[in-house]
Amino acid sequence: xxxxxxxxxxxxxxxxxxxxxxxxxxxxxxxxxxxxxxxxxxxxxxxxxxxxxxxxxxxxxxxxxxxxxxxxxxxxxxxxxxxxxxxxxxxxxxxxxxxxxxxxxxxxxxxxxxxxxxxxxxxxxxxxxxx
Amino acid sequence: xxxxxxxxxxxxxxxxxxxxxxxxxxxxxxxxxxxxxxxxxxxxxxxxxxxxxxxxxxxxxxxxxxxxxxxxxxxxxxxxxxxxxxxxxxxxxxxxxxxxxxxxxxxxxxxxxxxxxxxxxxxxxxxxxxxxxxxxxxxxxxxxxxxxxxx
Numbered sequence: 001x002x003x004x005x006x007x008x009x010x011x012x013x014x015x016x017x018x019x020x021x022x023x024x025x026x027x028x029x030x031x032x033x034x035x036x037x038x039x040x041x042x043x044x045x046x047x048x049x050x051x052x053x054x055x056x057x058x059x060x061x062x063x064x065x066x067x068x069x070x071x072x073x074x075x076x077x078x079x080x081x082x083x084x085x086x087x088x089x090x091x092x093x094x095x096x097x098x099x100x101x102x103x104x105x106x107x108x109x110x111x112x113x114x115x116x117x118x119x120x121x122x123x124x125x126x127x128x129x130x131x
Numbered sequence: 132x133x134x135x136x137x138x139x140x141x142x143x144x145x146x147x148x149x150x151x152x153x154x155x156x157x158x159x160x161x162x163x164x165x166x167x168x169x170x171x172x173x174x175x176x177x178x179x180x181x182x183x184x185x186x187x188x189x190x191x192x193x194x195x196x197x198x199x200x201x202x203x204x205x206x207x208x209x210x211x212x213x214x215x216x217x218x219x220x221x222x223x224x225x226x227x228x229x230x231x232x233x234x235x236x237x238x239x240x241x242x243x244x245x246x247x248x249x250x251x252x253x254x255x256x257x258x259x260x261x262x263x264x265x266x267x268x269x270x271x272x273x274x275x276x277x278x279x280x281x282x
Binding site: 067070071072073080084087088089090092095096098099102106107109110111112113114115119120121123124 | 165175247250270
């Protein structure tokens with residue numbers, strides 16, 4: 001007999017499978033006889049369960065909630081790439097700010113040094129002032 | 132947990148490396164060296180490579196003479212100080228010696244001015260009118276208050 005979707009071969013068993021014979025000395029019998037069914041849950045069970053769930057959630061939030069969420073974000077490749085790119089851009093920006101500030105400071109000094117380079121009278125002043 | 136920490140550290144390292152690399156590449160010139168001053172001039176006036184090469188050559192060529200003149204000026208000043216000390220101590224003035232000294236100082240000063248003027252004109256001749264205007268205004272830039280002044 002052919003199946004409809006998958007390849008395979010099926011056979012039909014002409015004899016019915018006999019049901020297992022009941023075992024008169026089954027060790028589970030006395031236990032089953034003693035079992036009376038589940039007891040009714042205490043009325044305070046549900047509130048207690050919810051209280052414990054709330055406590056567990058609160059503890060997790062307090063112990064590492066912020067880091068856990070940061071870690072979860074950084075573990076995603078797109079956000080990781082974005083984070084590293086932002087760090088690189090921040091580094092470049094701060095370097096540009098630093099270079100600009102230093103250039104402003106040195107511009108006057110360089111102009112004076114250049115004038116000393118081309119004017120011996122100013123250079124002699126500088127030599128006289130230097131210890 | 133480890134992966135997030137690694138990404139965090141990687142970001143810090145990449146940011147720091149980018150900062151250091153950019154700063155090293157764009158670090159302002161050293162004001163105490165001739166090369167630094169010429170590099171500053173190139174940046175300030177937006178000189179082309181050819182202009183910079185020619186102007187550097189002019190400065191290098193005149194540098195020994197200007198340095199020698201500066202040494203002469205410094206020597207004249209120290210001689211003048213010694214002359215003044217002698218005058219104060221003995222209350223006497225050798226006018227012939229003083230006149231010779233004044234004449235020598237005047238000659239050196241004139242020579243200094245001529246040398247500087249020649250160099251400035253030669254350098255300005257390599258520049259465009261806009262660059263020249265900016266170049267001749269450098270002395271006003273140098274008169275700005277010193278940012279490193281403590282008082």
